[in-house]
Amino acid sequence: MGKTAKGRKGVSQGRIEELVKNVDPNFMANNRASGLSSGEGLIYRVRNEVSRKNKEGEKELVDEGVDDKRLLVSESEFASTLTVMRREGNTLKDVIRNGWDDEILGTMTRNNSMKSTGSHISIIGHITESELKKHLTEERLGGGIANRFLFMMVHRSKMLPHGGDPDPVNPKTKKRLMEALQFGKEAGEIKLSEEPEEDHGGISANDLWCDVYGGLTEGETGLLGSVINRGEVHVRRIATIYAVLDKSKTVKVDHLLAGLAVWQYAEDSSRIIFGKLTGDPVADAIEEELRLMDEEGLSKTEISSIFGRNYPAKRINAALGSLMEQKKITMKKEKGEGPGAPKTRFYHAQV
Numbered sequence: 001m002g003k004t005a006k007g008r009k010g011v012s013q014g015r016i017e018e019l020v021k022n023v024d025p026n027f028m029a030n031n032r033a034s035g036l037s038s039g040e041g042l043i044y045r046v047r048n049e050v051s052r053k054n055k056e057g058e059k060e061l062v063d064e065g066v067d068d069k070r071l072l073v074s075e076s077e078f079a080s081t082l083t084v085m086r087r088e089g090n091t092l093k094d095v096i097r098n099g100w101d102d103e104i105l106g107t108m109t110r111n112n113s114m115k116s117t118g119s120h121i122s123i124i125g126h127i128t129e130s131e132l133k134k135h136l137t138e139e140r141l142g143g144g145i146a147n148r149f150l151f152m153m154v155h156r157s158k159m160l161p162h163g164g165d166p167d168p169v170n171p172k173t174k175k176r177l178m179e180a181l182q183f184g185k186e187a188g189e190i191k192l193s194e195e196p197e198e199d200h201g202g203i204s205a206n207d208l209w210c211d212v213y214g215g216l217t218e219g220e221t222g223l224l225g226s227v228i229n230r231g232e233v234h235v236r237r238i239a240t241i242y243a244v245l246d247k248s249k250t251v252k253v254d255h256l257l258a259g260l261a262v263w264q265y266a267e268d269s270s271r272i273i274f275g276k277l278t279g280d281p282v283a284d285a286i287e288e289e290l291r292l293m294d295e296e297g298l299s300k301t302e303i304s305s306i307f308g309r310n311y312p313a314k315r316i317n318a319a320l321g322s323l324m325e326q327k328k329i330t331m332k333k334e335k336g337e338g339p340g341a342p343k344t345r346f347y348h349a350q351v
Contacts, residue, residue, distance in 0.1 A: 001129050001273065002154040012154070013074070013124065022169045023177045031070050036081045036123075039091030043105045046071050046119035069119040078125030082135035085145065093145050096123070100148040123149075129273055136223075146223075147230040150262075153269040177245075184244040193250035200253045208256055209236075216263075222326070224274045228267050235259045282311060283319035287328050290348040297332075297347040320346065 021028040033045055049065035075081050085093040095105055105116040136146060193205040200208075216232040219225055236251075239259030243251045277284050289306055290298060298306075304316060323329040330347050 001127055001132055001151060001269065004128055013126075019169050019173065019177065022174050024181060027068075027070065027072075031068060032072050032074065034074050034076070036073060036075060036092060037084050039093075039095030039105075040107050040114065042073075042092065042095050042099075042121070043107060043114045043116050046105070046116045046121065047114045048116055050114075069116065071119065071121045073121065073123045075123070075125045078127040079131040079135055081125060082127075082132075086135070096121075097145055097148060125149075129153075132273065133277070136227075146227045150234060150266040151227060151270045151273065152266055153272060180245045180247055183247040187244060187249060190240050190243050190248075191250055192256075193252045195250075195252075197253050203253065205239075205251050205253045205256050208253055212260065222274075223277045224270060227270045227274055231263055231267065234266070235263045238262050280319055280322060282307070282315060283322050286316075286319055286346075287323055287348065290329055290346060291350065293348070295347070297345040299343060299345050303346065 017028065036042065045066065046069040047063065047065050049061070050063040051059050051061050054060045081092075084090055091107070098105055099119060099121045105119060107114050132151075192209055196202045196204050212235075213232060216235060219229045235256070236259070239251045239255045242255040242258045243249075246252075246255065248255065276287075285306060286303055289303070300313075300316070300320075303320070304311070304313070307316075320329070324331060328349050330349055332345055332347065334343050334345055
């Protein structure tokens, strides 16, 4: 997440891609994609071989499938991807969720069924803060997909009128990454180390994991919860990547600390973006308007007017109830002029 043209999202990714291109040119040439539009299209890029029996009963190859099922998807306009996922009948969200959960990917269409096993899909999306808030809400995508992603706020760290180092590929870094890549292909399962480490007060990575696990699994409510409620899985995966980069057969304390640091940055970014949002666009609009009205507050009729009276009273009442339950707003009954029941006005809780 960063400002258009100022966050340097694409520039920073390009630097890393240049390094990877030198380390694994075949991957960069054959295992990258963009233009996410459907679950079927994503499965096609990592599909299994398909064969069938012909009229003579002999096995016949219909589709040779894909041998290398690693896939890196880069979306420079991730808002478009989120828009696609909201469309009725689109399966992209479900396929991404299943891919993250390491399940078999498949379609059940009668004439063109596909399956993918053993795939490894990574997705990098670039988006602005305003676009993300617009497209990612609890009722649309929050509960189903958001917590499979890491949300990172980015901005350029320095002014570089000439674009910085034109050749970021350091020979030593290239050699170390090539060795780590080869190690990762042969490492097998990488568990948490149970060996005490003197540099860290005699604790092991497993001890540290037991200490931090509870905090990572506590969870949050609202849209923020939908975004960060899989922290423990993200940390464990990131720590494993650091272990592989160090060519270590176990996750050690330093790897776990690095994973926690990356996650902390992602969680802090998410709190800045989503921390005050409920994930319900109606409730969020009401809360923002009440914050602006300060001590004046709003009646239910005035709140309805915010939406041009296009929402039924039931929908607005539900949003008000949710805000009251979360103690984001307060309600007061005030005696109005003339006959009639007391009028109810709502105020932001910070007033």
